[in-house]
Amino acid sequence: MTATSPQPPTKAQLLELVAALGTAQWQDFAAAAARQGLTSVQAKLLAQLKGPVPMRGLATLLVCDASNVTGIVDRLEARGLVRREPDPADRRVKNVVATDEGHETIRRVRAEMQATHTALDALDEEERTTLYGLLERLRPGMERRG
Amino acid sequence: MTATSPQPPTKAQLLELVAALGTAQWQDFAAAAARQGLTSVQAKLLAQLKGPVPMRGLATLLVCDASNVTGIVDRLEARGLVRREPDPADRRVKNVVATDEGHETIRRVRAEMQATHTALDALDEEERTTLYGLLERLRPGMERRG
DNA sequence: CGTTGATGCTTGAGATCGTCAAGCAACTGG
DNA sequence: CCAGTTGCTTGACGATCTCAAGCATCAACG
Numbered sequence: 001m002t003a004t005s006p007q008p009p010t011k012a013q014l015l016e017l018v019a020a021l022g023t024a025q026w027q028d029f030a031a032a033a034a035r036q037g038l039t040s041v042q043a044k045l046l047a048q049l050k051g052p053v054p055m056r057g058l059a060t061l062l063v064c065d066a067s068n069v070t071g072i073v074d075r076l077e078a079r080g081l082v083r084r085e086p087d088p089a090d091r092r093v094k095n096v097v098a099t100d101e102g103h104e105t106i107r108r109v110r111a112e113m114q115a116t117h118t119a120l121d122a123l124d125e126e127e128r129t130t131l132y133g134l135l136e137r138l139r140p141g142m143e144r145r146g
Numbered sequence: 147m148t149a150t151s152p153q154p155p156t157k158a159q160l161l162e163l164v165a166a167l168g169t170a171q172w173q174d175f176a177a178a179a180a181r182q183g184l185t186s187v188q189a190k191l192l193a194q195l196k197g198p199v200p201m202r203g204l205a206t207l208l209v210c211d212a213s214n215v216t217g218i219v220d221r222l223e224a225r226g227l228v229r230r231e232p233d234p235a236d237r238r239v240k241n242v243v244a245t246d247e248g249h250e251t252i253r254r255v256r257a258e259m260q261a262t263h264t265a266l267d268a269l270d271e272e273e274r275t276t277l278y279g280l281l282e283r284l285r286p287g288m289e290r291r292g
Numbered sequence: 293c294g295t296t297g298a299t300g301c302t303t304g305a306g307a308t309c310g311t312c313a314a315g316c317a318a319c320t321g322g
Numbered sequence: 323c324c325a326g327t328t329g330c331t332t333g334a335c336g337a338t339c340t341c342a343a344g345c346a347t348c349a350a351c352g
Contacts, residue, residue: 009278022168024288119287141265142170
């Protein structure tokens with residue numbers, strides 16, 4: 001059935017496959033987060049904190065209401081994984097920063113996404129380069145509405 | 147910057163890109179579902195119903211507790227999008243079936259995932275074939291734990 | 293047949309997630 | 323100084339999710 005040039009997949013098939021892998025990866029992430037005692041959303045927020053980010057910025061990144069971020073940060077802060085710092089330029093703003101323990105925790109989550117790591121290990125360097133290129137081509141259409 | 151053979155991406159870069167696209171696609175799906183008055187989870191459940199599926203099977207497909215499925219199906223049933231039918235072979239089992247309106251609703255959700263459709267339209271047939279092949283190579287590592 | 297154990301589903305309690313409306317503090321532009 | 327905007331929090335409420343408990347049914351065994 002498979003020669004050097006198989007039948008091109010329909011858009012529906014491709015869409016289904018992309019959805020399936022997206023779901024699988026998300027659940028891998030959620031499971032890894034749970035092992036660190038975090039919900040998926042908490043881990044996702046923590047993953048954004050390479051530097052200080054204002055509450056409003058987090059709401060934008062997570063595509064949710066700002067009032068929702070308040071609660072998530074509350075719980076992370078209660079566990080010592082993030083800190084709220086005043087913004088020197090605007091006293092309304094609170095910048096969220098990951099603590100050392102926060103950074104270490106999200107590093108562990110990423111390291112423990114076994115299913116994803118295993119899957120990526122199945123590709124050689126050339127295939128990864130090709131895949132990366134194709135996915136980058138998809139990105140422009142995906143980010144910021146459709 | 148880009149020659150015919152760019153530097154191979156690190157696994158971390160590839161992982162980040164996969165995660166970003168997975169997130170974008172999920173939010174595209176959630177937005178399309180919301181336009182039909184559904185939450186993402188309700189739409190996701192509805193998307194599984196090509197035929198009758200027992201409650202327990204849905205819990206397995208959605209990777210969640212069976213008691214959770216009860217509530218989601220309750221709400222879908224109250225809106226006439228699914229039905230619970232007795233299983234002729236096992237009176238404990240209730241099979242969930244999408245109604246005509248349920249099928250039509252999930253069809254509309256899929257059709258309205260504009261960002262995803264637009265993104266896929268950016269690829270030509272050969273690229274889609276290549277991408278499909280690579281994603282299929284990833285699947286074995288992703289499904290069923292890692 | 294009857295008992296024992298496993299399985300399918302629901303219920304209730306409790307936590308998190310998510311939105312909206314309202315409120316206060318602080319910035320911005322006249 | 324004043325009006326409008328913006329950033330964050332609070333409270334109310336619904337949806338999602340897990341766990342423990344309960345009921346009905348099935349399967350297996352004596």
